Amino acid sequence: MLKGFFHLLKKDFRLMVSGKFFLLALASLLLYSCYINFVYVNLDQDIYPVCLYDPQSKQPLISEYVTKVDTREALETACSDRYSIGFDLSGESPELYMLSSGSDVTDHYRSIWGETVLAGNTDGQARLIGTNNKEMKNRREITAEFLFFELSAVGFLGLASMLFKEKQMGVIRVHGILPVSKSMFILSKLFLLFISDLTFAALLTVLNVGLSHGLAVLPAVLVHAGILSLIMALIGFFCAVRLPNFKQFSLVYLALAVFVTTPVFMAGQIGVAWDWIVYHPMYHLFMAMKSAYFAAPSAGTIYYLISFGAIALLFLLAHRTLTIEITKEG
Amino acid sequence: MKGLKYQLKNIRRDKMCILTFLLPIIAGIAIHLLSGVNLQTVSEASFGILKNDLSQEASLWLKANGNLTQYETPEELYAAINDPSTQIIGVLKTDNGIRTLLSGDELTLNKVIADTLPQAYTGRTEKSPYTRTIIPVSENADGLTSLLIVITLVTAMFMGATFNAMNIIGEKEDGVAFINRILPMTAKSYIIQKITLGFMGSAASALITSLICMQIKPSQLIPFLLLIILSAYISALTGLFIGHLSEGLMTGIVYIKILMILFLAPPILFYLTIPPQSPLFNLSYLLPSSATFYALMDLLNNQPDRLSLNLFILFVHAILWSVTYTLIKNKRPRSRPAATS
Numbered sequence: 001m002l003k004g005f006f007h008l009l010k011k012d013f014r015l016m017v018s019g020k021f022f023l024l025a026l027a028s029l030l031l032y033s034c035y036i037n038f039v040y041v042n043l044d045q046d047i048y049p050v051c052l053y054d055p056q057s058k059q060p061l062i063s064e065y066v067t068k069v070d071t072r073e074a075l076e077t078a079c080s081d082r083y084s085i086g087f088d089l090s091g092e093s094p095e096l097y098m099l100s101s102g103s104d105v106t107d108h109y110r111s112i113w114g115e116t117v118l119a120g121n122t123d124g125q126a127r128l129i130g131t132n133n134k135e136m137k138n139r140r141e142i143t144a145e146f147l148f149f150e151l152s153a154v155g156f157l158g159l160a161s162m163l164f165k166e167k168q169m170g171v172i173r174v175h176g177i178l179p180v181s182k183s184m185f186i187l188s189k190l191f192l193l194f195i196s197d198l199t200f201a202a203l204l205t206v207l208n209v210g211l212s213h214g215l216a217v218l219p220a221v222l223v224h225a226g227i228l229s230l231i232m233a234l235i236g237f238f239c240a241v242r243l244p245n246f247k248q249f250s251l252v253y254l255a256l257a258v259f260v261t262t263p264v265f266m267a268g269q270i271g272v273a274w275d276w277i278v279y280h281p282m283y284h285l286f287m288a289m290k291s292a293y294f295a296a297p298s299a300g301t302i303y304y305l306i307s308f309g310a311i312a313l314l315f316l317l318a319h320r321t322l323t324i325e326i327t328k329e330g
Numbered sequence: 331m332k333g334l335k336y337q338l339k340n341i342r343r344d345k346m347c348i349l350t351f352l353l354p355i356i357a358g359i360a361i362h363l364l365s366g367v368n369l370q371t372v373s374e375a376s377f378g379i380l381k382n383d384l385s386q387e388a389s390l391w392l393k394a395n396g397n398l399t400q401y402e403t404p405e406e407l408y409a410a411i412n413d414p415s416t417q418i419i420g421v422l423k424t425d426n427g428i429r430t431l432l433s434g435d436e437l438t439l440n441k442v443i444a445d446t447l448p449q450a451y452t453g454r455t456e457k458s459p460y461t462r463t464i465i466p467v468s469e470n471a472d473g474l475t476s477l478l479i480v481i482t483l484v485t486a487m488f489m490g491a492t493f494n495a496m497n498i499i500g501e502k503e504d505g506v507a508f509i510n511r512i513l514p515m516t517a518k519s520y521i522i523q524k525i526t527l528g529f530m531g532s533a534a535s536a537l538i539t540s541l542i543c544m545q546i547k548p549s550q551l552i553p554f555l556l557l558i559i560l561s562a563y564i565s566a567l568t569g570l571f572i573g574h575l576s577e578g579l580m581t582g583i584v585y586i587k588i589l590m591i592l593f594l595a596p597p598i599l600f601y602l603t604i605p606p607q608s609p610l611f612n613l614s615y616l617l618p619s620s621a622t623f624y625a626l627m628d629l630l631n632n633q634p635d636r637l638s639l640n641l642f643i644l645f646v647h648a649i650l651w652s653v654t655y656t657l658i659k660n661k662r663p664r665s666r667p668a669a670t671s
Contacts, residue, residue, distance in 0.1 A: 019580060020580070020581070024580075024581075024584055027584075031588070043599065043603055044437055044438050044603070045437040045438060045439045045603050046438050046439060047438060047439050047442040047443070048439075081607060087460070093459075093460075093461050094459055094460050094461070095460060095461050095462075095463055096458075096460040096461070096462045096463065097463045097465075098463070098464055098465070099464075099465045100464050100465060100466045102631075103374055105374050105394065105395060105396055105397075106374050106375070106396075107464055108394050108395055109374075109375060109395040109396060109443075111462055111464070112395065112450050112454075113443070113446070113450070115453070115458060115460065116446055116449060116450045116453060119453060121446065121449035121450065121452075121453060122442075122445070122446050122449070123449075124430075124445045124446050124447070124448050124449050125445055126419070126429075126430040126431060126432040126441070126444035126445050126447075127429065127430070127431050127432070128431075128432050128433070128434040129408060129411060129412065129420075129431050129432070129433060129434075130411070130412045130432070130433030130434040130435055131434075132414070132433070132434060132435040133434055133435060134434075134435050134436065134437070136435070137414050137435030138435075140414070141414055141415075153587065157580075157583065161579075161580045253583070255353060290414070290415075294414055
């Protein structure tokens with residue numbers, strides 16, 4: 001029994017190597033790491049710039065937030081981004097000039113901010129109560145998102161690409177008469193993907209969150225990566241066995257990427273609060289992953305119970321589908 | 331023309347290919363149904379306060395400047411401030427005003443707001459010496475809904491790439507590519523047929539989606555159509571590139587995945603976080619989808635000033651990529667025999 005399993009493992013591993021699976025994972029790892037380290041960590045949004053047109057130098061105090069311009073036209077051009085705030089002190093009564101940002105509330109704050117800057121009241125300091133700085137937060141956040149995306153995609157796609165190749169070669173038909181149980185057939189694939197996903201997760205974390213911080217969150221991250229990997233691989237297995245060819249499968253994959261992961265991204269990244277998002281199962285998987293990266297207390301027992309229940313159910317479903325498919329193939 | 335008829339016949343069998351073009355339309359319907367939700371508040375500053383802490387007047391002042399959320403206990407407030415996906419600034423009472431709390435991981439914008447808020451609050455009673463001129467922007471669609479609409483439309487316009495790539499790779503795998511080589515058909519007419527196919531699909535999909543979730547004024551019609559035509563053309567061409575470069579479905583899908591991320595993520599990020607004047611913003615024009623994205627956003631927000639620039643950039647992209655494709659195509663033999671692994 002065990003020997004058969006090892007043979008299956010060996011065969012699947014070779015299939016993955018020949019399907020350039022590991023090469024693709026490595027390429028994704030490099031692409032993501034470059035993006036995180038060179039682009040994402042530097043993303044920021046500056047405070048509203050204040051532009052000052054003051055030909056008679058009435059304004060004595062110039063704070064670091066103020067840019068001086070020489071003409072009224074330059075002031076208006078500078079303000080055309082709907083973000084900057086302009087002050088025109090050339091006339092009788094000083095004027096605050098800006099284009100609406102589209103939100104009255106933001107406009108109200110912008111005008112208050114502009115006046116605060118000109119009054120020179122900008123030396124306060126808020127109390128910090130968190131443990132992350134912006135860069136660390138960005139790193140943790142985006143690594144969690146990329147890992148989530150990659151695991152949902154690779155688990156799904158990787159297994160399917162293997163299975164379709166086997167299907168083409170007639171392996172499913174042959175399996176009907178081989179003395180290897182169907183569970184073994186599924187398990188060997190799951191096991192390999194599981195290991196490769198965990199390796200990917202560990203590398204991505206250490207490369208992008210840093211060695212000390214990365215290792216600290218790694219155990220929790222690996223637990224959630226494992227759960228996600230198993231769920232996605234089983235869904236991938238089910239779809240790949242059911243759907244007739246890879247092309248159709250890839251469209252299911254596209255739908256999954258667009259409709260399943262996009263809302264989760266929006267909720268996670270922009271903080272959009274949709275009430276219905278709690279009914280989105282992937283949202284909980286994503287949030288668990290994210291809190292693991294932030295070393296926050298993750299979801300309780302119910303989350304794990306449901307996750308493992310789902311894995312067991314999906315396994316049964318995959319098993320059943322495979323049985324039906326083998327019967328169909330004769 | 332006859333060749334095109336065969337191409338159409340070819341995809342008619344492949345129902346999933348047709349579904350590619352239906353996906354954005356379904357998304358458009360979903361957004362249309364969702365548009366009741368107000369998402370404007372995302373761009374506003376968020377303040378978190380404690381119940382029974384601040385005076386009525388102070389809460390009203392905060393409410394005029396941002397989103398206000400009230401929390402029952404200090405623990406809840408601290409947790410909300412520390413939540414990495416929010417930018418909440420905690421505001422508490424002091425003897426003579428307010429003080430602010432931050433997690434420390436916020437954007438510079440929110441950090442500066444939090445640092446200076448107590449002083450701005452103290453100055454609220456002084457009469458402003460400035461006459462305020464706030465130029466309204468013409469009716470602004472709800473920020474995030476228009477973002478969703480634009481994302482869907484850009485996806486729709488660039489679906490032609492996915493479709494063409496899948497189609498060509500499928501032909502390669504099924505051996506149709508070899509048959510095509512002995513058919514009395516020139517490479518040129520083959521390219522034209524494929525581009526037309528992807529182009530029509532993208533354009534139709536984008537048009538239907540826009541009919542569902544966008545209101546286009548008559549004056550915007552011509553630039554909008556130009557936008558669709560140029561984007562759909564570039565997308566169909568991109569599909570040819572992917573089809574040309576990938577050996578199998580798996581690599582093709584990876585290319586498509588990377589392309590979709592590249593085409594969608596940077597414009598969204600750049601649009602949301604970087605002011606249009608900065609040189610970094612201009613860098614994003616290296617991707618054709620950025621021009622489409624910004625132009626659509628401007629159309630939705632009724633700011634047509636940059637529209638012609640965006641259209642011009644798309645035009646340049648179209649020419650550039652057409653030339654590149656012709657060069658690649660002429661340099662290498664039409665199709666190498668597929669490596670069987």
